[in-house]
Amino acid sequence: xxxxxxxxxxxxxxxxxxxxxxxxxxxxxxxxxxxxxxxxxxxxxxxxxxxxxxxxxxxxxxxxxxxxxxxxxxxxxxxxxxxxxxxxxxxxxxxxxxxxxxxxxxxxxxxxxxxxxxxxxxxxxxxxxxxxxxxxxxxxxxxxxxxxxxxxxxxxxxxxxxxxxxxxxxxxxxxxxxxxxxxxxxxxxxxxxxxxxxxxxxxxxxxxxxxxxxxxxxxxxxxxxxxxxxxxxxxxxxxxxxxxxxxxxxxxxxxxxxxxxxxxxxxxxxxxxxxxxxxxxxxxxxxxxxxxxxxxxxxxxxxxxxxxxxxxxxxxxxxxxxxxxxxxxxxxxxxxxxxxxxxxxxxxxxxxxxxxxxxxxxxxxxxxxxxxxxxxxxxxxxxxxxxxxxxxxxxxxxxxxxxxxxxxxxxxxxxxxxxxxxxxxxxxxxxxxxxxxxxxxxxxxxxxxxxxxxxxxxxxxxxxxxxxxxxxxxxxxxxxxxxxxxxxxxxxxxxxxxxxxxxxxxxxxxxxxxxxxxxxxxxxxxxxxxxxxxxxxxxxxxxxxxxxxxxxxxxxxxxx
Amino acid sequence: xxxxxxxxxxxxxxxxxxxxxxxxxxxxxxxxxxxxxxxxxxxxxxxxxxxxxxxxxxxxxxxxxxxxxxxxxxxxxxxxxxxxxxxxxxxxxxxxxxxxxxxxxxxxxxxxxxxxxxxxxxxxxxxxxxxxxxxxxxxxxxxxxxxxxxxxxxxxxxxxxxxxxxxxxxxxxxxxxxxxxxxxxxxxxxxxxxxxxxxxxxxxxxxxxxxxxxxxxxxxxxxxxxxxxxxxxxxxxxxxxxxxxxxxxxxxxxxxxxxxxxxxxxxxxxxxxxxxxxxxxxxxxxxxxxxxxxxxxxxxxxxxxxxxxxxxxxxxxxxxxxxxxxxxxxxxxxxxxxxxxxxxxxxxxxxxxxxxxxxxxxxxxxxxxxxxxxxxxxxxxxxxxxxxxxxxxxxxxxxxxxxxxxxxxxxxxxxx
Ligand code: SF4
Numbered sequence: 001x002x003x004x005x006x007x008x009x010x011x012x013x014x015x016x017x018x019x020x021x022x023x024x025x026x027x028x029x030x031x032x033x034x035x036x037x038x039x040x041x042x043x044x045x046x047x048x049x050x051x052x053x054x055x056x057x058x059x060x061x062x063x064x065x066x067x068x069x070x071x072x073x074x075x076x077x078x079x080x081x082x083x084x085x086x087x088x089x090x091x092x093x094x095x096x097x098x099x100x101x102x103x104x105x106x107x108x109x110x111x112x113x114x115x116x117x118x119x120x121x122x123x124x125x126x127x128x129x130x131x132x133x134x135x136x137x138x139x140x141x142x143x144x145x146x147x148x149x150x151x152x153x154x155x156x157x158x159x160x161x162x163x164x165x166x167x168x169x170x171x172x173x174x175x176x177x178x179x180x181x182x183x184x185x186x187x188x189x190x191x192x193x194x195x196x197x198x199x200x201x202x203x204x205x206x207x208x209x210x211x212x213x214x215x216x217x218x219x220x221x222x223x224x225x226x227x228x229x230x231x232x233x234x235x236x237x238x239x240x241x242x243x244x245x246x247x248x249x250x251x252x253x254x255x256x257x258x259x260x261x262x263x264x265x266x267x268x269x270x271x272x273x274x275x276x277x278x279x280x281x282x283x284x285x286x287x288x289x290x291x292x293x294x295x296x297x298x299x300x301x302x303x304x305x306x307x308x309x310x311x312x313x314x315x316x317x318x319x320x321x322x323x324x325x326x327x328x329x330x331x332x333x334x335x336x337x338x339x340x341x342x343x344x345x346x347x348x349x350x351x352x353x354x355x356x357x358x359x360x361x362x363x364x365x366x367x368x369x370x371x372x373x374x375x376x377x378x379x380x381x382x383x384x385x386x387x388x389x390x391x392x393x394x395x396x397x398x399x400x401x402x403x404x405x406x407x408x409x410x411x412x413x414x415x416x417x418x419x420x421x422x423x424x425x426x427x428x429x430x431x432x433x434x435x436x437x438x439x440x441x442x443x444x445x446x447x448x449x450x451x452x453x454x455x456x457x458x459x460x461x462x463x464x465x466x467x468x469x470x471x472x473x474x475x476x477x478x479x480x481x482x483x484x485x486x487x488x489x490x491x492x493x494x495x496x497x498x499x500x501x502x503x504x505x506x507x508x509x510x511x512x513x514x515x516x517x518x519x520x521x522x523x524x525x526x527x528x529x530x531x532x533x534x535x536x537x538x539x540x541x542x543x544x545x546x547x548x549x550x551x552x553x554x555x556x557x558x559x560x
Numbered sequence: 561x562x563x564x565x566x567x568x569x570x571x572x573x574x575x576x577x578x579x580x581x582x583x584x585x586x587x588x589x590x591x592x593x594x595x596x597x598x599x600x601x602x603x604x605x606x607x608x609x610x611x612x613x614x615x616x617x618x619x620x621x622x623x624x625x626x627x628x629x630x631x632x633x634x635x636x637x638x639x640x641x642x643x644x645x646x647x648x649x650x651x652x653x654x655x656x657x658x659x660x661x662x663x664x665x666x667x668x669x670x671x672x673x674x675x676x677x678x679x680x681x682x683x684x685x686x687x688x689x690x691x692x693x694x695x696x697x698x699x700x701x702x703x704x705x706x707x708x709x710x711x712x713x714x715x716x717x718x719x720x721x722x723x724x725x726x727x728x729x730x731x732x733x734x735x736x737x738x739x740x741x742x743x744x745x746x747x748x749x750x751x752x753x754x755x756x757x758x759x760x761x762x763x764x765x766x767x768x769x770x771x772x773x774x775x776x777x778x779x780x781x782x783x784x785x786x787x788x789x790x791x792x793x794x795x796x797x798x799x800x801x802x803x804x805x806x807x808x809x810x811x812x813x814x815x816x817x818x819x820x821x822x823x824x825x826x827x828x829x830x831x832x833x834x835x836x837x838x839x840x841x842x843x844x845x846x847x848x849x850x851x852x853x854x855x856x857x858x859x860x861x862x863x864x865x866x867x868x869x870x871x872x873x874x875x876x877x878x879x880x881x882x883x884x885x886x887x888x889x890x891x892x893x894x895x896x897x898x899x900x901x902x903x904x905x906x907x908x909x910x911x912x913x914x915x916x917x918x919x920x921x922x923x924x925x926x927x928x929x930x931x932x933x934x935x936x937x938x939x940x941x942x943x944x945x946x947x948x949x950x951x952x953x954x955x956x957x958x959x960x961x962x963x964x965x966x967x968x969x970x971x972x973x974x975x976x
Binding site for chain 2: 091502
């Protein structure tokens with residue numbers, strides 16, 4: 001079996017030699033010997049290599065180079081792929097390809113003549129041209145060709161229904177496609193697991209090796225490692241996608257640079273950083289939010305008088321009930337606990353008792369991480385959209401929402417009541433309420449008063465770490481150096497605020513700015529943000545329930 | 561890296577919302593410090609003072625209005641010398657910001673265009689600084705994928721900010737005649753592209769002068785190397801960074817002066833009972849506890865830093881011109897397999913008779929720390945204590961000095 005690491009390999013060789021081949025693929029374990037700095041795709045995919053595999057390994061990126069250090073027990077060929085595409089690079093690659101051909105012939109003891117390689121190459125090019133045409137016409141047919149050429153499973157939708165979503169970035173798997181499809185889109189995969197990894201521009205050449213080298217370097221959509229600019233415009237003009245999912249592997253250095261271009265092109269997109277270990281749960285929320293468009297939602301006929309919004313968050317569940325004029329009739333918050341469904345139900349019963357209505361007279365919209373668990377909900381909407389709707393209701397001019405929850409934080413830019421850009425942070429505690437909790441426990445200052453306390457700081461102390469792991473030792477050290485609790489608290493609030501400001505800049509936030517979420521009532525954070533952003537920050541009376549309020553209002557919008 | 565720089569940084573920070581003022585202050589600060597270092601170097605006339613001065617003058621030229629080429633650490637600056645462009649590396653600029661604790665502005669700026677927090681902070685800050693419009697007279701942007709290919713998209717973005725064509729040097733992984741040709745032809749190509757871009761001819765004389773200076777520097781270093789191994793001169797940890805920076809980005813007559821001073825320094829008698837450490841990869845450039853632990857006068861000194869010696873075997877042949885430079889790049893022991901790198905590090909460790917080795921894993925840097933386990937394994941076998949230390953060289957907020965302290969001290973206790 002030939003195993004290769006990246007589709008910049010000469011597939012023609014494998015076909016001509018008739019040796020089975022496959023690409024490495026992430027599996028659910030991680031290769032512990034590779035330092036955590038190494039890209040998550042690589043760390044996991046290396047585990048799929050078996051000692052008997054013959055490797056054709058490209059030095060496509062630093063992570064792949066380092067992974068190769070551990071594969072020396074395998075019979076292998078290490079192929080340098082130039083980062084540019086000019087005559088010199090073609091020459092260099094064609095020399096190496098020639099060596100690789102000889103190497104494979106020796107390893108597999110094969111006498112395949114060059115004429116056979118030439119034939120296969122012509123066949124490959126023809127198929128690849130055909131594949132490119134078929135992407136627009138017949139995805140089923142495209143799938144067949146793709147699988148034949150690459151021996152890889154097709155990753156992407158085969159039926160066109162719903163909104164077209166272009167997947168860009170690094171190797172994506174069918175899980176991502178499923179999420180897109182569930183959210184009502186069909187996924188065109190332009191990552192390196194999709195057909196664009198096999199679409200090239202052929203060019204006349206002096207010999208077969210040069211011809212293959214040109215094919216490899218003339219990739220229609222050069223991947224992020226190349227020095228040339230990524231031809232995203234061409235793709236976007238061709239497919240006119242309604243949205244883009246930019247899928248990056250954690251610690252991959254290449255694809256997040258696409259963001260700049262996507263922002264310039266003004267296409268709705270979302271960036272997802274995949275660490276290939278967790279279940280892409282957060283990705284789902286983001287993709288759903290991206291594809292959500294209230295106007296498209298089917299209208300439901302209910303004889304409801306009570307519009308209920310339930311926001312099932314990771315720490316707390318909130319309920320808001322509004323009447324058909326949008327006035328708030330009832331609000332309540334409780335801890336989510338182990339069973340999100342139960343806590344939601346409890347709140348619902350409380351609301352029904354208090355307002356005296358029956359389930360039939362209500363329309364329930366669920367939001368938040370636990371929204372899928374709430375089986376009595378009539379509709380589900382992501383918390384991003386709900387927040388925007390809820391806050392807009394309270395402050396019609398709002399342009400930016402900063403939401404800081406216990407486990408995640410998000411910054412959304414709003415135009416005419418709709419989200420036009422957003423970023424989320426849910427990977428690390430820095431920049432979320434979690435960090436404040438940690439600080440609160442280290443300094444033994446209750447969460448409720450720590451903001452107020454921080455404002456009493458007399459000097460500006462800059463804390464060097466917002467990483468929860470490092471914070472403890474750092475804070476203890478500061479304490480032992482004699483800094484007051486207040487000073488450390490102020491520094492901690494500033495540290496979180498700085499993270500949020502970066503997110504604010506990323507979405508090009510502008511005032512009026514509304515701060516919501518469990519941490520919004522913390523005066524320390526509010527002040528720190530105000531000082532850094534130099535704008536006044538608005539905090540709603542009930543900053544935790546804006547998501548639930550939005551959900552309730554979304555129900556109201558759907559009333560016939 | 562000193563408390564002074566941090567204090568000055570604080571002052572500059574105060575004016576940050578007035579970019580022109582901030583930039584002027586930064587320029588002024590660099591100028592004053594550079595003058596101070598020059599005075600120190602001339603009076604003391606010793607190796608490390610000249611190195612300190614040489615390193616800062618590289619960075620300072622980015623702010624002085626001189627024509628500069630923005631490059632990464634491994635791009636051969638000899639080419640730029642032929643165009644009378646001063647090479648400044650993005651890594652050095654990031655380090656300078658970090659020394660003043662001002663890197664957060666640059667990092668945040670880069671993140672705001674989408675650059676992931678998980679990329680190397682040298683890259684992020686280097687790009688951020690350009691996005692902040694702080695560079696004065698950038699005439700060329702050039703990159704090589706030699707060690708680290710995360711550089712390529714960063715420099716691609718930087719070049720686009722100036723509307724310049726990015727000069728790219730693709731360096732394969734091993735040294736053979738074909739690859740020497742391949743690299744040297746690319747250098748010719750680069751010269752051709754730069755001639756068009758700058759609208760002036762490549763000055764062979766200047767290029768050869770630069771090669772000659774380097775030849776002198778490397779010859780002298782090679783000659784002094786055995787003595788240095790025997791009796792390493794005392795240097796602060798950060799001075800090793802200054803040295804490696806100067807050697808890579810702009811080995812000019814300042815460095816030559818340093819090397820000449822080294823000869824004298826080595827003759828002076830010093831008592832030597834400190835424990836010897838070999839440092840691998842880079843070290844944080846901001847004021848931090850590592851610089852205290854490994855200061856000139858502490859009982860543990862860093863006697864060699866890997867990246868100061870990676871080109872020791874390069875025999876410069878001025879007549880061979882670009883081919884000679886191609887050889888330099890291709891013979892770098894860090895270019896290929898990690899085992900080769902380990903072999904080289906072992907040689908340094910043995911030559912300098914070190915008591916321990918510390919590898920600093922710069923956050924997000926794959927090429928240096930990716931297969932660190934393997935390098936550690938090699939040292940373990942030789943029973944040379946090895947510490948793999950995680951942290952960030954630029955972002956002073958992302959690793960804690962307490963973490964460094966505990967780990968390093970435990971390690972030092974281990975080798976006592
Ligand atoms: S530290 Fe590593 S990733 Fe950063 S510039 Fe240097 S080699 Fe590249």
